[in-house]
Amino acid sequence: MKRILKDTCIIAALMIFSVFSISIIWSGITDEIGLVLKLFGLAFIISLANFLFDEYISLSIAVSYVIKYFAITGIVMLYGFIVGWFYPSNFWMAFIYVGVVLVLAYFIDSFKVKKDIAYINTQIAGRTNLAE
Amino acid sequence: MQIITRQVKDKPLKVIIEYPEYNESVKTLVHKISSMEMSFSAGVDGSKVKIGLSEVYYIENVERKLFIYTEKEVYRLDYSMPEIEAMTLDTGLVRISRTCIMNTDHLKEIRQVKNSRLEAVLDNGEIIIVSRKYLKDIKRIFQKG
Numbered sequence A: 001m002k003r004i005l006k007d008t009c010i011i012a013a014l015m016i017f018s019v020f021s022i023s024i025i026w027s028g029i030t031d032e033i034g035l036v037l038k039l040f041g042l043a044f045i046i047s048l049a050n051f052l053f054d055e056y057i058s059l060s061i062a063v064s065y066v067i068k069y070f071a072i073t074g075i076v077m078l079y080g081f082i083v084g085w086f087y088p089s090n091f092w093m094a095f096i097y098v099g100v101v102l103v104l105a106y107f108i109d110s111f112k113v114k115k116d117i118a119y120i121n122t123q124i125a126g127r128t129n130l131a132e
Numbered sequence B: 001m002q003i004i005t006r007q008v009k010d011k012p013l014k015v016i017i018e019y020p021e022y023n024e025s026v027k028t029l030v031h032k033i034s035s036m037e038m039s040f041s042a043g044v045d046g047s048k049v050k051i052g053l054s055e056v057y058y059i060e061n062v063e064r065k066l067f068i069y070t071e072k073e074v075y076r077l078d079y080s081m082p083e084i085e086a087m088t089l090d091t092g093l094v095r096i097s098r099t100c101i102m103n104t105d106h107l108k109e110i111r112q113v114k115n116s117r118l119e120a121v122l123d124n125g126e127i128i129i130v131s132r133k134y135l136k137d138i139k140r141i142f143q144k145g
Helices: A002-027 A031-056 A061-083 A093-131 B024-035 B081-087 B132-144
Strands: B039-044 B047-052 B058-062 B065-069 B074-077 B093-097 B100-103 B107-112 B118-122 B127-130
Touching (some): A002 A031, A031 A061, A031 B132, A061 A093, A093 B107, A093 B132, B081 B093, B081 B100, B093 B127, B093 B132, B100 B127, B107 B132, B127 B132
Antiparallel strands (some): B039 B074, B058 B065, B065 B074, B093 B100
């Protein structure tokens, strides 16, 4: 299932890329294409910030997600203001958007970490039994 | 898999691998056995010593200086982290944080402590911090077998 979802995302990205490439040549950057390009830009900045955070800061899962929540919300708000997504009246929506994504990411991350630890420890136990 | 060992006196150690077809498992096995010969030239008290790969517990970068930790000793290494990573590709050594490379052959347990931090317990009782980001790399080592 994980493989199918991963392939779906890759194919969707390739479809967006090919369809939009042809559209840009044909009719220039329309509002829809502009929005997708802006989303790609935001995703890149968030991924970069996330990479640097994980590389240089070692905290517990919960604390790191709280810090990421405020940092990413800040990035989204700033980026949103620059590209004109937010108006002074609705900028707080960024807290909700980022919050929903990060809560989901937190639960997936916690679950994956537990699963990976269990797998590694099982393999070590198997190796130890074999050696004995 | 069948493992046969026999003593042949006055001959160097020889390993023969028989396989029905050459696949990833055979390749990994050959690489693992070959890497047993690998050693690092490390410094201690002004002199140089050879440290075999199997003796290495972990390698740590402390203020841009590399140190190699064996069961009981610590030595200074004249390599950089990327050099070590390139040398130990496809061995049991894996990066576990920005500053540390661990030998999974000496790993006894990975555990999540109260505040969700990850720790690796080694078979000499030493505990080192694991960054969550590198957990999947440790898992990959065990998946390869």
